[in-house]
Amino acid sequence: MFNALVVTKDTESGKTAANVQSIGLDDLPAGDVTVAVDYSTVNYKDGLCIGPGGGLVRNYPHVPGIDFAGTVEASDDPRYAPGDKVVLTGWRVGEAHWGGYTQKARVKGDWLVPLPDGLDTRRAMAVGTAGFTAMLAVMALEDHGLKPGQGPVLVTGAAGGVGSVATAILANLGYEVAGVTGRPETGDYLKSLGASQIVAREELNETTKRPLEGETWSGCVDAVGGAMLARVLGQMKYGASVAAVGLAGGAGLPATVIPFLLRGVNLLGIDSVMQPYDNRLRAWQRVATDLPMDKLEAMIQPATLSDLPKLGADILAGQVKGRVVVDVNA
Template sequence: MKALVVRKEGDEKPVAQVEDIAEDMLPEGEVTVAVDYSTVNYKDGLCIGPGGGLVRSYPHVPGIDFAGTVEASEDDRYKPGDKVVLTGWRVGENRWGGHAQKARVPADFLVPLPEGLTTRAAMAVGTAGFTAMLAVMALEDHGLTPGDGPVLVTGAAGGVGSVATAILAHLGHEVAAVTGRPEQEAYLRSLGASRIVPRDDLTEVTRKPLEAETWAGCVDAVAGAMLGRVLKQMTYGSSVAAIGLAGGAAIEGALITPFILRGVNLLGIDSVMQPYDSRLRAWQRIASDLPMDKLEAMVEPATLSDLPGLGRAILKGGVRGRVVVDVNA
């Protein structure tokens, strides 16, 4: 089987290259999956890149998600031929992941692929899209409905932001997409964004404790200074679903504003350790509420041999939308 293998000797930097490896090198697990597709995410870039900070032991196969067909199973829930998808559980970080033609994992890590989704479509969604759906579901659970007002999506041209924009627009929300790259406006409008907000508008420092109530909800994939500014602009009783930390872990702002004076909810979204029912519900919503024509516009195809370069590019913000890796190409 072919796999992207990251190796590290002593104090040297990690090296990632495609190798032929034996199936018996796979870790223990109840289910062996013939992988069709995986993706490239920011965490994959950290594993593939020269830093290697997320990897605890070498050799290592990255790939934080995958979709494919069950080849062998010791668990009654899955039988050979079943289509399955996996996100989370630190696969690709602490455990070998999807950048290989086969994977072996505990059965609890998997969910059945919902009807109507192909394995390629599932990875066009991938962990980023799964996380975006969790964020949308969290906003809905806290009262957001279409017609409440504009919903802000930060980091909108990235993987999470792209899918969140498409889902929210498909559900009837007015979506304001934030980007620092003006050349992405046509792309974001094709996903359903009705308004483009320049990143600089939300990173300018202001000492005002509160600003005009503007956003009825927010999917935030950036954090840092931008999240501090966005919180000041949320409407009364609204919610922010916070996903990523690309802009930094620290935010500026006072506890009393906006959390007490406006009752704003800050919702942390964890896509890694989600219970089975929550994962299944999210994937079923993806199958029903994500327009597949919009999904295809986000996809950049790749092969295993492309991954070392893509791992470096994604760390520099040089990857748009969703990179889908055909591990058998």
């Protein structure tokens, strides 16, 4: 028997409850690789799955956790053998399939990636889906021509998980980073990650009737969406790109096509969930080389399984800074 955070739902009231419970291997869903989980983390989706479900969870009881890293314990997949270190993000694990808030998980081998050299399982979960998504965004911007020296790169929602890692990676690669935050108290934190400019959220979260403003940003990693993304599109330099990774500010986009037509701006969609294996592996290898580990350590907030119900509510309220690393065995 081992511990897991199990979410149940009352069929009459529709309310959910999350508690640490003891379960067994026979309770785990089907899969060809069993992993002894070392660490998981907390993302916005996890907050939804721990709490109200957000339309992500199909069946209860449910074990959330869209990320985990650990050691293969048993495998019917020839690519993985007992003792291998692996990391999992995406594939709707923790949503439609039981996830990483457990001491043991069973998944499909196709969903796993070998842990790259230079990362241990704890640091891999300090990266997690948020950091993996940030790396995919940086790669997409570079693939579309972004280079250091072209001007400041904007990171919206910079104090969050994706934004924190994006800021650290971009600064480490030699980019001038402007971090947007609605929490003034996070300014010093963002500067410690490498941001050279702090932009108050209020400066960007209002829509404007002008479809184009001054050419300011050479690139952007946007975790906010909504009115802020619409505003930023009109401030991009000619031919520059925005990598859209989130919708903390809403799913709507009150924009015009003018930035695309008159400035050749590119809007790049970043999906981490169904990312193909080769690019997934490339991103993890880049994380291991391009994310400074001292900056990663500065982002970490430790947690245990019993902390997750509160942390789930906190991240939904925008009250989590940096990266939470959950030691499922503590």
